[in-house]
Amino acid sequence: MRHTSIPDVQASPSNIKYRITRVGIKGMKKLVYVKRPGSSEIIALPTEIDMFVDLPASQKGSHMSRNVELAADLVEISRKRPVDALENLCASLVKKLLERHDYATFAEVRARADYFLEKEGLSGRREEEPYKLIAEARGERDGGVRKLIGVEVIGMTACPCAMEVVRALLGKEEGMIPTHNQRNTTTLMIEVPEDADVEANDLIEIVESSFSSPTYGILKRKEEGEVVIRAHENPRFVEDVVRDVLNKVVERYRDLPDDTMVIVRSESEESIHKYNAFAERVTTLGELRR
Amino acid sequence: MRHTSIPDVQASPSNIKYRITRVGIKGMKKLVYVKRPGSSEIIALPTEIDMFVDLPASQKGSHMSRNVELAADLVEISRKRPVDALENLCASLVKKLLERHDYATFAEVRARADYFLEKEGLSGRREEEPYKLIAEARGERDGGVRKLIGVEVIGMTACPCAMEVVRALLGKEEGMIPTHNQRNTTTLMIEVPEDADVEANDLIEIVESSFSSPTYGILKRKEEGEVVIRAHENPRFVEDVVRDVLNKVVERYRDLPDDTMVIVRSESEESIHKYNAFAERVTTLGELRR
Amino acid sequence: MRHTSIPDVQASPSNIKYRITRVGIKGMKKLVYVKRPGSSEIIALPTEIDMFVDLPASQKGSHMSRNVELAADLVEISRKRPVDALENLCASLVKKLLERHDYATFAEVRARADYFLEKEGLSGRREEEPYKLIAEARGERDGGVRKLIGVEVIGMTACPCAMEVVRALLGKEEGMIPTHNQRNTTTLMIEVPEDADVEANDLIEIVESSFSSPTYGILKRKEEGEVVIRAHENPRFVEDVVRDVLNKVVERYRDLPDDTMVIVRSESEESIHKYNAFAERVTTLGELRR
């Protein structure tokens, strides 16, 4: 083909002069290679990535293909030198976005990946349980980059209210009382300061120990019974799950600063209703410490 | 605009000569007006419709816009003269599809709608509970049209196995024993012969009475306890739900012929696992009567 | 049953003393009856509702069943006296939530409904096109209630950049040039001040006229060509769609105050990529007027 001057329509002036808060791509799938400090294992995370910058009122469009190239560059590098954390990949992308989009004052990257963690089941057998990793980073041109790491964990809640009502209806003082229980999905996200380290596996541990009971892939009959008993010994509202997670976060991360963001969300697929129960706390470590 | 001869690319011969089993549209949303025989109420069902015909090896394409026009015609008519059943709308569409696509030997229409049914709750208060209606019709050019009506119902199952294991672990002989319970979604579809009538509301009643317990929008504390107690008095596997539905179908539809298709599917969002339990029976009334 | 004192576990003191930002129910389905001022038509909207309040650190749980009862009450009333707008139902629910949960300082209600609007197609034939209505209301105990109404609209975008690149590659100066085009979903939400009125149908009109072309259920062959031509005469980035919507909002709602919230989001299912393009502006009318 002849030498052609390829037009750059995005760079032309905009007709309608309004700033755009976020412009970019959603749902790009990439295989990201991660190797945690202290671990010898390289894991390949199938990751869904969103990447945004802002756009000044004066410019027609954002060069989205640059987002894709930047992601492909870093992901390719990760094949040889695995990244040490998904949130650090997001933070690097934020910095690169601000370099490549010189008109942008803000950049944001979100990533979501399937993640498997080997855990010991009730029978002592080790098995890989499925989770989701969530990472985010946000940066301003004239400021630093803030990054968060999070996990989405499935567990079980047993309702303390229905348990006491059933106890009253049955006229029983003692013993283990039935209640409704259900699948619960709880998300914990925590900000990771520049020179700090937060292990996703620790977050999973914090959430999983805050349910009425964790759940398992493999459960033999006796172990199924044990999970039911444990859940009924620890009946919990979604509010209780959120608070227990918050409590453990405060204890575990004493060294993180007061302005560290913490987000906890818990949603139960109520067995006795067709809708879900939900609780959420969006806060900082400082507020929690007061 | 000048008189233009609009080309009909679909009608041109195909280069690669293979028959197409199904070709058409998926996910068209329409508001369908329904009035059941014997009822004075007209309900407007927001309905998602799929419409397919087959295509002979010799022809390049199917005229999908005809599908859309046919649906729009019948739906428009339903605004003045409501259809008496969603499956009859599907059957009419199948006949029209075979008329308008003279090259087709087969036609299929599926519809899925949000549906609300007023029911009496445990407190005696009447409330609208949400369901899904599912209708299908299939026809061959040289044969009749077969049609099905179905419902998707959410309820609650309590596990009979874990209950007995917990009983053994607790060393109890008597009394109400905890078990894991969860949200279950069960679908029942049944063929409706040409001159027969099957009420979707009856199908909902059949499914809802086959769970460990139905679930409700409004439950005061005492009623929550009653639902839990009822569920624990009726522990059921997904297999039990399917069989109970089948049993009631056989009893309720004694007049329907042996070749009437029956499909039952039950899926439980297991509270103690991260995956679902599932059971299904695809059969005919004749097989069930044996 | 004997007289039983039904325990109120929610009202008991919490062991772990953290405030909960939001607690309540998600995904409750209700049929809401709406009649717009000036219209004689009552429409039944199948609506999915979320309802939240906050919870003080001192109290164990929120009484979620009150949320459900409140919704059922208002929805039941709407069967006899239809609500005049979905956002007003949300605002009423916010007020009732603050009354019934005397420990709450904040309440939030979100609703999402299937909505059909009759429009004239290119052939002059009138047809119902599908949309989504979105309504929200938020209130503080010692402040007013703010409410938003929004619409989600599907249309078509054609890429202006690829069009110019193709023009250069083909070495053509004139004529209609191909480009990639795709399905786009755009959401517009706008705050409705206490004594103002915003018509959802106007919002639909604003969004639909901001695409490269609206899309239609019924299109005969000639009309398909006309839609393609219109889209290629109006190539637009997602950024352009957002800005065009903002521009029309500023023009249409001159009477609304400066602090009126406006949110526009546009997402294109890029035909040449496996991921989506996205643009968003979250702002106020005041900022837009500057």
Next chain:
Amino acid sequence: MRHTSIPDVQASPSNIKYRITRVGIKGMKKLVYVKRPGSSEIIALPTEIDMFVDLPASQKGSHMSRNVELAADLVEISRKRPVDALENLCASLVKKLLERHDYATFAEVRARADYFLEKEGLSGRREEEPYKLIAEARGERDGGVRKLIGVEVIGMTACPCAMEVVRALLGKEEGMIPTHNQRNTTTLMIEVPEDADVEANDLIEIVESSFSSPTYGILKRKEEGEVVIRAHENPRFVEDVVRDVLNKVVERYRDLPDDTMVIVRSESEESIHKYNAFAERVTTLGELRR
């Protein structure tokens, strides 16, 4: 805990005597390690697995925990000795299911995995593109096991009909004419006979070359133009995509027997409509060869 006899409720006789067609688990997530013959690379596939057997009328329940254990066993083995194909894992699971459920006469396993394949883009740069792998196996106790491997691929279709209509409306004889184009998802599944080998990468190649154009993660501006041009040089209905895939399957798999099952499905997210276009062929190689 004392020695307890753990009850086996599933093994007890059923009260309601109907056979169950399929009973088992859905949506279990596992990380499966695969190493293709001839390749040195081990890939870890995050896989969603469904496992079913049938259940005789006489028995109350199926022992679903055995399904989970069998899957965990084979997946654990795959960590040391990677499986050579996902469909072979399914076939092994079918055989194990029939062994462990001695009451079953039928077993079925389905698996679905995220999959990334490195491909050369238009600029010569290699990049990993995302796909889905689908595998199935079905077996009867007194017969063999049939297994299928499949791929789900995203690409682009440009409509040949609207192109010709636009040509007529514009009164042009020559040159490249705009049309509507969109994201298309096409699935190809093919049976793999016992002693044969079908490469998923070949299936991806077959599907990807049957679109109007493949799509890419990274496209610089010039390459975006080239994709648009290629798509407009190859306008295709969903019917055309299905037939082109079938043609390539017949050519590529001359050695496979006549009873080899072939399934092709193609769905376009029509840019000019709010619903999708769909075509499907379910057939055998023998039928296609006639």
